[in-house]
Amino acid sequence: MPLPRVEPEQYAAQLAHKQARIEAQFAEFDLPAIECFSSPPEHYRLRAEFRTWHEGDDLYYVMFDGDKRTPVRLDSCPMVATRIHEVMFALLDAIRPDPVLRFKLFQIDFLSTLSGELLVSLIYHRKLDEAWVERVRPLRERFDIDIIGRARKQKIVLERDFVIENLTINGRTYRYQQTENGFTQPNGHVCRKMIEWALDASAAAGGDLLEFYCGNGNFTLPLAQNFRRVVATEIAKGSVRSAQWNIRENGIDNIDVVRLSSEELALILKGERSSRKVQGLALEQCRFTTVLVDPPRAGLDRHTVEQISAYPHILYISCNPQTLQENLRQLGSSHTLERFAIFDQFPYTDHLECGVYLTRR
Numbered sequence: 001m002p003l004p005r006v007e008p009e010q011y012a013a014q015l016a017h018k019q020a021r022i023e024a025q026f027a028e029f030d031l032p033a034i035e036c037f038s039s040p041p042e043h044y045r046l047r048a049e050f051r052t053w054h055e056g057d058d059l060y061y062v063m064f065d066g067d068k069r070t071p072v073r074l075d076s077c078p079m080v081a082t083r084i085h086e087v088m089f090a091l092l093d094a095i096r097p098d099p100v101l102r103f104k105l106f107q108i109d110f111l112s113t114l115s116g117e118l119l120v121s122l123i124y125h126r127k128l129d130e131a132w133v134e135r136v137r138p139l140r141e142r143f144d145i146d147i148i149g150r151a152r153k154q155k156i157v158l159e160r161d162f163v164i165e166n167l168t169i170n171g172r173t174y175r176y177q178q179t180e181n182g183f184t185q186p187n188g189h190v191c192r193k194m195i196e197w198a199l200d201a202s203a204a205a206g207g208d209l210l211e212f213y214c215g216n217g218n219f220t221l222p223l224a225q226n227f228r229r230v231v232a233t234e235i236a237k238g239s240v241r242s243a244q245w246n247i248r249e250n251g252i253d254n255i256d257v258v259r260l261s262s263e264e265l266a267l268i269l270k271g272e273r274s275s276r277k278v279q280g281l282a283l284e285q286c287r288f289t290t291v292l293v294d295p296p297r298a299g300l301d302r303h304t305v306e307q308i309s310a311y312p313h314i315l316y317i318s319c320n321p322q323t324l325q326e327n328l329r330q331l332g333s334s335h336t337l338e339r340f341a342i343f344d345q346f347p348y349t350d351h352l353e354c355g356v357y358l359t360r361r
Contacts, residue, residue, distance in 0.1 A: 003063040004348035006078040008041035015344055018352050022342055025321060029328060035341040037193040043082045044347060047186040049109045050074070050088070059096045061088070061108070079348075081188075083118050084110045087143050091120065094142070100135045111180060114188040117163040121148040121180055128156055148180055162242070169195050169222045175249050176216060177242045183215050187345040194343050194355060195222050198292070198315055201339050201357040202226050205313050207289030210269075212262035212304075216242035219292060219317070220257070221250055229286060230255045233265045256281055262293075266307040289313055299323025302330065309334045314358040324354055335360050 019036050050061040053071055062071035077085060088110065095101045101122075109121040120143075122136070128149045133156060140147050140158050149156040162179040169192060178184045185191035198219055202209075203226055214220045214232035216239050224230045234240050234257060243257045258265065258277050267273035269283060291308045293300060294317040300308070305327055308314055314335060318324035328337065335358035343353040 003065045003072055004079055004346075006042060006348055011038075011041040011347055014348060018344065018350075019342060022321060022352065022354070025325060026328075026340070029332065029337055032338060032340055035197065035339070037190060037197065037341060037343045039187055039190050039344045039347045041347060042078045043080065043085065044187050044189060045080045045084075046112045046114070046188050047110065047184060048077075048080045048084060049107060051107050052092070052105050054102075054105075057096075059092060059102060059105070061092065080110065081112045081114075083112045083116050087118060087120070087145060091139065091143060091145075094139055095122075098135055100131050109180075111163055111178065111184070113163050113165040113178070115164075115166045117146075117165075118144075119146045119148065119161070119163050119180055121150055124149070124151045127151050128154060132156075133158075167192055167195070170199065172222075174221050175246065176218065176221075177245045177249070178216065179238055179242055182236070182238050182242060185218060185345070190343050190345050190353075191218065194317065194341075194353070195219055197339075197341050197343075197355055198223060198317070199226060201355070202290055202313065202315055205290045208286045209290050209292060210265075210286075210288045210311070211292040212265075212308075213294045213296075214243060214257060215239050215294070217246045217255070217257065219294065220255055221246060221252055223292070224252050224255050227290070228254065231265075231281070231283065231286065231288075232257045233260050233262055235259065235261050262304060262307070266304075290315060293317070295323075297323065300327050305330045309360075312360045314356075316356045316358070318354045318356070319351075321352060321354055324356070328356070331358060 015038055019034060053060050053062045061074040063074060065072045104124050104126040106125050107123040111119040128151050136147055146160050147158040148161055162177050165176040165178050167174050199222055209227040209230045211220055211232040214234045220230060220232050240257055240259045247255050260277055268275055268278055288311055290313040291311040292315040297320040309331055338359050339357035341355040345353045
């Protein structure tokens with residue numbers, strides 16, 4: 001991740017500047033009032049990756065600024081969650097004098113939760129052995145963390161490779177399994193606001209929900225209360241497993257997650273393709289009033305835009321305003337923009353998440 005300048009006293013002004021930029025960028029549309037959701041000004045990142053730098057007897061974290069070639073030493077890191085900050089420097093102090101743990105250590109990744117769990121991945125440019133396991137094991141108990149050791153074609157897990165997040169959404173707490181290297185929202189405080197906004201936007205939709213790119217079910221689980229049934233697609237095996245675990249753990253009985261691409265499922269729903277993966281789901285009985293998409297930065301291709309434009313309501317969560325703008329130009333011929341929200345997942349950067357809710361004309 002890039003090196004931001006964390007300046008809490010400037011946060012409100014910077015967020016206002018982002019909102020003004022979005023209003024100007026989307027001025028071509030008949031915009032409703034923009035709903036703006038802020039982040040805590042410090043200790044907001046639950047996921048972070050840091051290079052480690054070896055210099056003589058010293059070992060420290062670096063991030064890269066500007067040209068991405070100049071390392072900047074870190075002796076504090078106010079953007080990461082308090083739990084990460086409490087552990088990251090003390091952990092490096094424990095590794096530094098130990099040749100077995102330090103040798104060819106290249107990177108340390110952290111995955112935390114709002115409830116305080118912490119998973120640490122130590123990444124090496126060498127093969128790990130039993131000596132490494134014996135030396136690293138005491139650190140797990142000392143810091144109350146789970147640890148993964150990684151090297152080329154090697155993964156050693158001490159106990160588990162996931163954390164359990166507890167997100168309270170409108171008074172109900174949902175439990176999510178979040179795995180190492182699986183996609184999760186990095187700013188848990190803003191993530192809650194995104195889910196609550198999506199719940200409010202779709203409250204009156206009724207019918208059934210179709211979701212593309214569902215990940216581990218971050219939106220899927222809470223949104224199920226607004227619909228008779230939810231059918232969600234995800235292509236990544238690990239995310240599908242986590243989504244299915246999360247559904248069972250939360251006792252939700254009206255969600256089906258299918259490991260298919262959005263394109264494959266769209267063809268199945270049109271009757272142009274069949275798949276054993278949907279046998280027994282009785283998709284022909286569904287009345288999909290709403291489609292939810294949360295695509296990668298590339299946005300939706302023209303074919304997918306055509307697919308989703310067939311539905312009365314569209315919930316679109318975007319991590320790239322530029323591709324969202326392009327997609328809205330296409331969707332504007334069939335749908336009206338009812339709600340527009342911005343979510344500041346990454347304070348002190350140019351990055352901004354958006355949420356839009358559209359209804360068919």
